[in-house]
Amino acid sequence: MALLDDRLKAEIDARRDALVALTQDLVRIPTVNPPGENYRDICDHLAGRLRGQGFDCTLVRAEGAPGDSERWPRWNIVARKEGRRAGETVHFNSHIDVVEAGHGWTTDPFGGEVRDGRVYGRGTCDMKGGLAASIVAAEAFLDLCPDFEGAVEISGTADEESGGYGGVAYLAEKGWFSPERVQHVIIPEPLNKDRICLGHRGVWWAEIETHGRIAHGSMPFLGDSAIRHMGAVLEEMERVLWPLLEGKRTAMPVVPEGARSSTLNVNSIHGGEPEPEEGFTGFPSPCVADRCRIVIDRRFLIEEDLKEVKEEVRGMLEGIKARRPKFSYEIRDLHEVIPTMTDRDAPVVRTVAGAIGKVLEREPDYVVSPGTYDQKHIDRIGRLHNCIAYGPGVLDLAHQPDEWVGIDDMADAAKVMALTLAELLAPR
């Protein structure tokens, strides 16, 4: 085994240029989401590459999923290479979409420029570098170990940046991530090459609306301002809710440290007269606002129960209602995700940790992500719990201008992935 490990490491080193070239090819297909462009092109590109290595490739369109249309179809690819004998299946899942480039770039965001040992471009770090690393790792393993047992799968999936409903969630519903088909899942998100991400916190989004009565702005006492009522809500959050949430600490190893508490963000606030149409140059009119809405983004911990999380906010609103004359509100759920955390003793965790030890000569850090990613669907819809995120790239660079991935980091992560395949699938 030690001999195979050394040969795999050397093989990845020999494929460094191929790794960079593949990353560049993927970055040069701009798969910006929203709206979700060029998904078919990148799937065809991946299919061409992987069929050449003997993978069976299936392109799956998430028909009827949110965002799927004739103009912007939600294409996904699942590639599978069967071993010579029965065994377990190891699956690498990467999302193919990237967020918009935004402003502030000093290089072409879709050019894939190589400079100072880095590949630059939108999606290099999050997460086409990780996808390329998993492909090169699998190719090296298959070449050196053609008599492996079980199967290797690589998927490229749509829409992770917008919730994953046209991607992993759809595939999980169709059975692609059932524990009978797949036993180990690695998601090469950019969590740093020496860290294993076990899961993520939970999410609850809700809209709160306060009600008032419209009147002339010169005589506000004749109306009832929904904005002032919302002010009371925000005041109560400052006074009671935020200190309460900050005091709730989790045993989950969330990074960064600040996210080890419960958090709540007010994503938006809208009240009164709508913004004027673009191009309108007149003044607004004087009115008392009769509606005010906020969207809250509450991130919760594995120790918390979603029902209690919701009760906390509802209880706060009821408390205001009891004290404040004419206070009336509505609250509406928008979106929720339960926290997930894979066991540290799970087989995929132990195997990747061992491979990190062999490649980087150190123990990995175990982390949990403050925000969610596609593990939620694999865990909840697929009921497959032996799943982690592990991949190259510095998480802080994701979604930023001048995003890059380090070539050494990609090569090291590819070695860890190849050694993981050897440990799980090589015959002994």
Ligand SMILES: [Zn+2]
């Ligand atoms: Zn990502």
